[in-house]
Amino acid sequence: MTMDEAFGGMPDVAWLKRVLPKAEVAMRSNNRDVQATLCARGAGLAVLPRPLGDAIAGIERVDIGETPPGRDTWVGYHRDLKRLARLRALLDLVIERLAN
Template sequence: MCRQGVGIAVLPRVVGTQIPGIRRLDLPTQPPARDIWVGYHRDLRRLRRLRAFVSTVSDHLGNATV
């Protein structure tokens, strides 16, 4: 809906910059913080690929600016 000009969305910058038709608004205050959860089966917690993925996503989002 926001892309069609109806409303405002709070998106991470890395997401908003990839969506054509979305423009960034300068707000007088910081937008609300968000928690991100990654769920996976406990049997997979030692899987090297999963740990690499979680680490990469965590580093990328941790370094992203609002």
């Protein structure tokens, strides 16, 4: 499974095409939850965020000899909120969860 054609230039799409050049696309979706659900039901392979894949029964990590490309995560907020304790707590939690 890959992202829909609008996201065909994403790094994970290019990576899948390179490492599995003979694979057939079973379905295209830009929704990772849809991709994960279809994988869990046996529809094929997808590059998923580990927290999502690890949380869904029926999905197994597959080693195809190369690590998929990573993604940077950006959080935007107004500079007036920089010292807001609730925002700092949220950012600390997100950083902790995504770093592992």
